[in-house]
Amino acid sequence: MAKGIKVRFQPSLAITLLILGIFVFVPMISAFEYSIRTPLTGGYGWTHYIWAIREEDFLHYILRSMWLAGVTVLITLFVLVPTLTWLHLSNSKVRGLIDGLSLLPLVIPVVAFAVGAQISFPEFVQNTVLELPFLYFVLALPYAYRSLDIGLNSIPLKTITEAARSAGANWWRTITAVIIPVIRGSVMATIALTFALSLGEFTLTVLLHWDTFPTWVTFVAQDNILGAIAISMMSLIIPFLILTVITLFVPERSIQGRK
Amino acid sequence: MSSKSLKLQNISKRFGNVIALDNFNLEVGVGELVALLGPSGCGKTTALRVVAGLEHQDGGTVLVAEENISDVPAHKRNMGMVFQAYSLFPNLTVEENVAFGLQMRKVSKNVRLKKAHELLDLVGLDSQSKRFTHQLSGGQQQRVALARALAFEPEILLLDEPLSALDAQVRVNLREEIRRLQLSLGTTTLFVTHDQEEAMAISDRVGVMNNGVLEQIDTPDALYNKPASSFVASFVGTMNRIPAHISDGMVEIFGSKVTALRRGDTSGKVHALIRPESISVVATTVRSNAKVLTRSFMGASSNIICQTEDGIIVQSLMTSASTGDLHPGSEVQLQILSNEVLVTNA
Numbered sequence A: 001m002a003k004g005i006k007v008r009f010q011p012s013l014a015i016t017l018l019i020l021g022i023f024v025f026v027p028m029i030s031a032f033e034y035s036i037r038t039p040l041t042g043g044y045g046w047t048h049y050i051w052a053i054r055e056e057d058f059l060h061y062i063l064r065s066m067w068l069a070g071v072t073v074l075i076t077l078f079v080l081v082p083t084l085t086w087l088h089l090s091n092s093k094v095r096g097l098i099d100g101l102s103l104l105p106l107v108i109p110v111v112a113f114a115v116g117a118q119i120s121f122p123e124f125v126q127n128t129v130l131e132l133p134f135l136y137f138v139l140a141l142p143y144a145y146r147s148l149d150i151g152l153n154s155i156p157l158k159t160i161t162e163a164a165r166s167a168g169a170n171w172w173r174t175i176t177a178v179i180i181p182v183i184r185g186s187v188m189a190t191i192a193l194t195f196a197l198s199l200g201e202f203t204l205t206v207l208l209h210w211d212t213f214p215t216w217v218t219f220v221a222q223d224n225i226l227g228a229i230a231i232s233m234m235s236l237i238i239p240f241l242i243l244t245v246i247t248l249f250v251p252e253r254s255i256q257g258r259k
Numbered sequence B: 001m002s003s004k005s006l007k008l009q010n011i012s013k014r015f016g017n018v019i020a021l022d023n024f025n026l027e028v029g030v031g032e033l034v035a036l037l038g039p040s041g042c043g044k045t046t047a048l049r050v051v052a053g054l055e056h057q058d059g060g061t062v063l064v065a066e067e068n069i070s071d072v073p074a075h076k077r078n079m080g081m082v083f084q085a086y087s088l089f090p091n092l093t094v095e096e097n098v099a100f101g102l103q104m105r106k107v108s109k110n111v112r113l114k115k116a117h118e119l120l121d122l123v124g125l126d127s128q129s130k131r132f133t134h135q136l137s138g139g140q141q142q143r144v145a146l147a148r149a150l151a152f153e154p155e156i157l158l159l160d161e162p163l164s165a166l167d168a169q170v171r172v173n174l175r176e177e178i179r180r181l182q183l184s185l186g187t188t189t190l191f192v193t194h195d196q197e198e199a200m201a202i203s204d205r206v207g208v209m210n211n212g213v214l215e216q217i218d219t220p221d222a223l224y225n226k227p228a229s230s231f232v233a234s235f236v237g238t239m240n241r242i243p244a245h246i247s248d249g250m251v252e253i254f255g256s257k258v259t260a261l262r263r264g265d266t267s268g269k270v271h272a273l274i275r276p277e278s279i280s281v282v283a284t285t286v287r288s289n290a291k292v293l294t295r296s297f298m299g300a301s302s303n304i305i306c307q308t309e310d311g312i313i314v315q316s317l318m319t320s321a322s323t324g325d326l327h328p329g330s331e332v333q334l335q336i337l338s339n340e341v342l343v344t345n346a
Helices: A011-035 A047-054 A056-090 A094-101 A110-120 A131-153 A157-166 A171-182 A184-200 A203-207 A213-221 A225-249 B044-052 B094-104 B109-122 B138-151 B168-185 B196-202 B220-225 B230-235
Strands: B006-015 B018-028 B033-037 B059-064 B079-082 B156-160 B188-193 B205-210 B213-218 B240-247 B250-253 B256-260 B267-274 B279-283 B290-297 B301-308 B313-319 B331-336 B340-345
Touching (some): A047 A056, A047 A225, A056 A157, A056 A213, A110 A131, A110 A203, A157 B079, A157 B138, A171 A184, B006 B044, B018 B033, B044 B079, B044 B156, B094 B138, B138 B168, B196 B220
Parallel strands (some): B033 B188, B079 B156
Antiparallel strands (some): B240 B250, B240 B267, B279 B331, B290 B301
């Protein structure tokens, strides 16, 4: 089908894409150019990247942040997919209220979350770094919620849910074997958004006195700004590669099934 | 095939102030195909959903082979269901869709794919097994849905207006196919439709519903020829309602006295309910009692609309061969061909 589609040149679209490209890529390219400078020789080299990889804390903190981001993704999917499925199926008036509530993290200052966590979380939760994913989940809620909501709106949810149940699937199997694969695009977007937001979260982590990859980069920047930029570039590239690999390994099926 | 009987006892269901089912009773025998027929909002789909476990009744009992399954969740009821809307899983191929029920029952992959191909062969779509569902036509999708509903050998097959989204010719073909499959597999089937032709064509018995109540359940012949109520009479098939006078159990129609099928009132004004095929129209200039308004040729038969001297519109269905001399404006004599008619209060 794709072979038959002729892409017409549209000047307005080209200009928009150009501006968007400049906005996104110029800072990244500049940072990259800056990170490969070698001030002593005045040329370019991989010195700072080699330095960063040799830093023994690099792997420790990036793995920690990725692990916390992974846990956040699991919490997000585990809580949001069943909740949104129920909200869509029940046609409840509560849905409007929850739609609104899901936007609150955008307007509540992060410091309020930090203070709230210190007041309300039980001590055994506060004593573990695993308190962060619960808070990251709240911060990612406005984006994750909307992404899944759009996916569920675009499918005949009631019919396929009932078809799955009448064919013998319990609720768990209905969600995992039918709903999630059918809205795979939305789920992947949710994973990417939540993962990226969790991986880069700084303020809340600092306020709660935890060390993760972003806080470590800040610490490194105090002594070696070029090294810190090299690390930041890697922190952009590594999750991107991981998400790309995940996308490639999940079978590409559901999108083509939609009409 | 492990088909079982189905019994609904005193089922009631409300949605807010709306009564969907009011003390609803129904029995479907093993291997029988029963259709629930009725206008929109009469409760027929609700009844089907209660059987499937997709709605829970406010009161009453659902029995399968005399076992109470009222509180059994939908996924444990072992009932295949085909929906009005296309309900195939878009992320799965045709064969995976058909094998889905067996996968949920933890049947090994080889066995379930073999079974899926058997069913696809039965519905004539084995060659499409590797395709995705959006690559199929509407009729093909409903065939796959039927195969999916039958693949795990359900105790009862539930059909929720599965043909209503299809083109006329596809509908006719698929309904015949549904009947053929149902008979060959012996599956107890409950079929919900608002299309009386569909219901009459393939069902062993048809239940006519109105306002959450089963007005009558009978064979298509009996339902057509001996409707139990005025609603059934007017809902099933076409019916002339001709004002008449009843006296001593007899009514006079077009100058002939015939037996009134209703007991009760012995005299007074009534409406006689007469099928178009029970009225003959004969061209005459001597003793005419009506004029032809239109004649619609429909192949073997023709539909004649007449107006009596009293201004009553009467419809007649006759063989085309016998209506060749009838034209709009023709003077005609209407005659009733039946010895008895159903009457209802005027």
